[in-house]
Amino acid sequence: MARNETDLSTRPSVAVHTPGVTASGVGTDSASVMQLRDVSVYYGNYEAVRGTSMPIQQNQVTAMIGPSGCGKSTVLRALNRMNDPIPGARVSGEVLFHGQDLYAKDVDPIQVRRQIGMVFQKPNPFPKSIYDNVAYGLRINGIKGRLDDHVEEALTKAALWDEVKDKLRKSALALSGGQQQRLCIARTIAVKPQVILMDEPCSALDPIATAKIEDLMFELTNDYTIVIVTHNMQQAARVSHYTAFFTAEVDDQQVRHGRLVEFSQTGKLFTNPADKRTEDYITGRFG
Amino acid sequence: MSRDNFDQQLDRLTGVLAVMSRDAGVAIRGASTALLEVDRGAAELVVAGDAVLDLRRAEVEAMIPEVLIRHQPVAYDLRLVVCALRIASALERMGDLAVHIAKIALMRHPVGVVPEPALPVITGMADAAARIADKTAIVLATRDRLDAMQLGLDDDEVDAAQERLLSMLVSGWPYGVESAIDLALLGRYYERYADNAVNVARQVVFLVTGTIRL
Numbered sequence: 001m002a003r004n005e006t007d008l009s010t011r012p013s014v015a016v017h018t019p020g021v022t023a024s025g026v027g028t029d030s031a032s033v034m035q036l037r038d039v040s041v042y043y044g045n046y047e048a049v050r051g052t053s054m055p056i057q058q059n060q061v062t063a064m065i066g067p068s069g070c071g072k073s074t075v076l077r078a079l080n081r082m083n084d085p086i087p088g089a090r091v092s093g094e095v096l097f098h099g100q101d102l103y104a105k106d107v108d109p110i111q112v113r114r115q116i117g118m119v120f121q122k123p124n125p126f127p128k129s130i131y132d133n134v135a136y137g138l139r140i141n142g143i144k145g146r147l148d149d150h151v152e153e154a155l156t157k158a159a160l161w162d163e164v165k166d167k168l169r170k171s172a173l174a175l176s177g178g179q180q181q182r183l184c185i186a187r188t189i190a191v192k193p194q195v196i197l198m199d200e201p202c203s204a205l206d207p208i209a210t211a212k213i214e215d216l217m218f219e220l221t222n223d224y225t226i227v228i229v230t231h232n233m234q235q236a237a238r239v240s241h242y243t244a245f246f247t248a249e250v251d252d253q254q255v256r257h258g259r260l261v262e263f264s265q266t267g268k269l270f271t272n273p274a275d276k277r278t279e280d281y282i283t284g285r286f287g
Numbered sequence: 288m289s290r291d292n293f294d295q296q297l298d299r300l301t302g303v304l305a306v307m308s309r310d311a312g313v314a315i316r317g318a319s320t321a322l323l324e325v326d327r328g329a330a331e332l333v334v335a336g337d338a339v340l341d342l343r344r345a346e347v348e349a350m351i352p353e354v355l356i357r358h359q360p361v362a363y364d365l366r367l368v369v370c371a372l373r374i375a376s377a378l379e380r381m382g383d384l385a386v387h388i389a390k391i392a393l394m395r396h397p398v399g400v401v402p403e404p405a406l407p408v409i410t411g412m413a414d415a416a417a418r419i420a421d422k423t424a425i426v427l428a429t430r431d432r433l434d435a436m437q438l439g440l441d442d443d444e445v446d447a448a449q450e451r452l453l454s455m456l457v458s459g460w461p462y463g464v465e466s467a468i469d470l471a472l473l474g475r476y477y478e479r480y481a482d483n484a485v486n487v488a489r490q491v492v493f494l495v496t497g498t499i500r501l
Contacts, residue, residue: 234359270361272497282361284290 033058033195033225034079034116035096041074044088048074049258052093054244056195061217061226063236063266066246067281071258075246076197076229080116081109097195114141117188121200123180125172125187130155130164133172133183137191150190157223158186159216178209182216189224196220198228202235214239233282236266243269245278293358300350300371301427307343307378308427308487310336312420314385315480319413321392322473323406325399333389340382347375366497370490374427377483377490381420384480391469400469402462405455409470412448412477415441423484432495438488445481449474 032055039052049071056062056079064072074083081102083089095102102112125133134151143150151168155161160182164175172183181201188196198217202210217226217239230236236243244263248256262275273279280286314333321330351372354360360368391400401409419441426435452474456467493499 233361237361271365273362279362283364284293 031058032056033098035094035099036075036079037094037096039075039078039091039093039095041071041078041083042088042090042092043086046255047257049078049246052260054260054263056225056227057242058225059221059223060241061221061228061239062242062244063240064227064229064244064246065231065233065236065282066258066261067248067286068231069256069258070246070248072229072244072246073199074258075260076199076227077118079195079197079227080113080118082113082118082197084109114191115193116195116197117191117193118197118199119181119184119188119201122204123177123184125175125180125183127171127173129169130172130175130183131168134186134190137187141191143191154186154190155183157189157220158182159212159219160186176209178205178212181205181209181213185213185216185220189220193224195225195227198226200229200231203231210235233270237270240266242266245269245273245275245281247277247281293354293360293364296350296354296358297364297367300347300354300368303343303347303350304371304374304378304427305424307340307347307375307382308420308424310340310343311378311381311385312417312424314340314382315388315413315416315420318385318388318392319417321389322400323410323413325392325397327393327396330389330393330396334386334393337382337386340379344375344379347371363494363497366494370494374487374490377486381480381483384476384483387476388473391473395469400466400473402466405452405470408448408452408455409473409477412445412452412474415445415448416477416480419445419481419484423487426488426491430491430495432492435488435491435495438485442481442485445478449478 034056036052036054040047041049052075066072077083078091091103131151134154135147138150202213243266245261246258247261249259250256262278317329317333320326351368354368422438460467
């Protein structure tokens with residue numbers, strides 16, 4: 001790593017386990033790449049999410065679900081300091097990546113986002129060619145080697161290569177929505193991050209394009225760790241290994257705060273949730 | 288999110304199971320009457336009535352894929368749907384076992400199947416089976432975990448009676464081989480009836496707790 005920041009690329013072999021949340025069925029055998037420790041996110045004086053502690057397991061898909069306003073996207077964005085540019089936004093607690101706090105003073109947010117990439121709800125390709133969309137991040141990061149090979153590798157991993165290999169110089173905006181989203185995933189993985197954050201990546205896509213992205217997520221866990229925010233509970237049940245359920249709670253002053261209610265293995269959470277609030281939400285008795 | 292339609296479907300499902308459990312109880316009582324009171328009419332009713340239990344099981348089996356497709360149930364709802372399938376199967380099997388008992392009575396009619404020395408033990412099994420049927424219906428209605436677990440004790444009583452019956456049959460049974468086979472089968476049918484009721488109770492425990500106990 002060229003810069004003088006904390007080295008974010010080292011991978012510890014020791015699993016870290018976070019107490020303080022219903023973590024049923026979560027063993028300490030699989031390593032966690034990230035850990036949230038009592039993380040609260042503030043917008044000015046408003047505490048949007050309070051006291052979140054949970055692990056993000058390596059090479060697994062972790063889904064965050066919950067009703068609107070429960071803070072799941074806020075927490076997701078806190079994982080790669082995407083809230084930083086919002087005036088007044090601030091994080092307390094620790095967001096650990098391989099044991100190092102991403103909000104420590106010497107950490108460069110640009111480096112954080114290189115290691116922890118993000119795919120957004122709406123596909124947002126640059127108004128450039130398909131090739132340049134993928135090559136862009138490689139160029140600004142000064143990645144060595146043959147650019148063509150890196151672009152092909154990223155597009156192949158994003159399950160898009162066969163569909164675009166003959167039109168790499170065509171505008172990315174000419175692709176379908178599902179293809180654009182896979183292009184954005186290719187752009188994200190081109191710079192070889194360790195973690196990919198996905199904020200409702202399929203909500204603008206039709207079922208077939210959604211199925212392709214979901215298949216892709218499964219493939220990507222060979223190389224990456226994925227955290228996905230989704231409104232679609234069936235999607236969380238289909239794609240994730242672990243699920244975190246958030247809800248919005250109203251305090252004594254009638255102010256709403258997002259809170260993590262339950263974190264557990266996905267099969268467990270959807271067949272036998274430990275918390276009644278989880279049960280009520282996923283069975284449609286609330287929300 | 289409205290659950291009205293979903294809740295109606297789940298209610299229908301549990302309603303069918305309740306009727307099935309009642310029918311399985313009626314069947315075992317009828318079979319025991321046919322057997323112990325040498326009552327041909329009772330036996331014929333049990334045999335004829337079994338078709339209804341088979342139909343209801345088929346009804347449950349047809350409802351479940353539809354519930355899964357329409358509502359993608361999770362948590363308690365999902366366990367209910369999975370359990371309903373197994374419970375319907377066990378209740379239908381209980382009906383079959385009552386039919387087997389009734390058919391032995393029919394086969395030997397107008398001669399009685401149970402000689403005097405075996406009467407107490409067979410009567411005991413018949414009473415226990417009827418009691419187990421009642422408790423099964425109650426457990427299905429109340430979904431009380433402790434009551435469900437209690438059913439195992441009644442089942443132990445039937446198992447012990449079957450052992451007594453078998454030891455009677457192998458130690459110089461004076462009524463011939465045919466009678467011994469009839470009684471061995473009867474003991475087996477009551478015992479299996481009770482076992483299936485215990486299976487229903489186990490499903491209720493799983494439904495309520497979400498954990499499988501072996």
